[in-house]
Every structure is written in structure tokens, then in C-alpha cells.
Amino acid sequence: MDLRRLSTKCITDLEKLITITCTDREGEKYSLEAPTDMNLNLMEVLRAHDLPVEGVCGGMALCASCHCYIHSDHELSDPSEDEEDMLDQAFFVEDNSRLSCQIKIEESLDGLDVELAPVSE
Numbered sequence: 001m002d003l004r005r006l007s008t009k010c011i012t013d014l015e016k017l018i019t020i021t022c023t024d025r026e027g028e029k030y031s032l033e034a035p036t037d038m039n040l041n042l043m044e045v046l047r048a049h050d051l052p053v054e055g056v057c058g059g060m061a062l063c064a065s066c067h068c069y070i071h072s073d074h075e076l077s078d079p080s081e082d083e084e085d086m087l088d089q090a091f092f093v094e095d096n097s098r099l100s101c102q103i104k105i106e107e108s109l110d111g112l113d114v115e116l117a118p119v120s121e
């Protein structure tokens with residue numbers, strides 16, 4: 001592959017990265033990069049950056065172990081009935097609560113600001 005094509009490919013790949021800010025349960029803030037072309041959800045991105053998100057059900061909206069708060073005003077898809085049902089059973093639910101596994105990573109989420117919800121002991 002010639003260098004010009006390689007550098008064009010790298011630039012294209014970089015354009016597919018967005019940045020997400022995440023605050024962990026100790027109040028520490030992290031800036032995370034996430035690719036928009038890998039069909040990932042937010043829970044998978046948080047886990048890939050070693051944040052303490054269990055994701056017990058693997059992203060099926062069945063456990064709430066990926067519960068987070070959305071602090072920015074990004075337009076997210078409305079929660080599904082399954083997500084709403086799960087949040088109804090979760091602890092520490094706020095108006096801005098979402099299950100991170102139900103949030104698909106896409107370009108419009110660049111700059112998203114999330115916080116991990118507390119876990120019940």
C-alpha cells in the first residue's frame with residue numbers, strides 16, 4: 001500500500017472516532033475515544049476502557065449493571081419498553097438514567113457526557 005493511501009486511510013479512520021467523557025463512581029473523569037463504525041454500544045466502550053461496568057446480561061437490557069446518567073443534552077433514541085422496564089426495577093434511577101448497553105455509538109454522540117450510576121451493595 002502506498003503511503004498516500006495509508007495516510008488517507010488513517011485520516012478516514014480518525015474521522016470515525018468520537019470522544020465521550022465519563023465520570024466514574026469516585027468522581028474521576030475520563031476522556032474516551034470510541035469508533036463509530038464498529039456497531040458498538042456505550043456499555044462496550046466503557047468496558048473496553050476498563051471502567052467498572054459489569055454488563056452482566058451482555059447488553060440485553062436485562063440486568064441494569066450498565067446503568068449510567070447522561071449529563072449532556074445529546075439527542076438519544078427513546079428508551080425501549082425493555083429498557084424502561086429494567087430501569088423501573090433499578091436502584092438510584094434519575095430522570096437522566098439510561099442503560100448504556102442500549103445506546104448505540106454514532107457520530108452524533110461526539111462529546112457525550114456520562115456518569116456511572118452507583119451500584120447497590
Ligand code: FES
Binds near residue numbers: 060
Ligand atoms: S448490560 Fe445488562 S442491562 Fe445493560
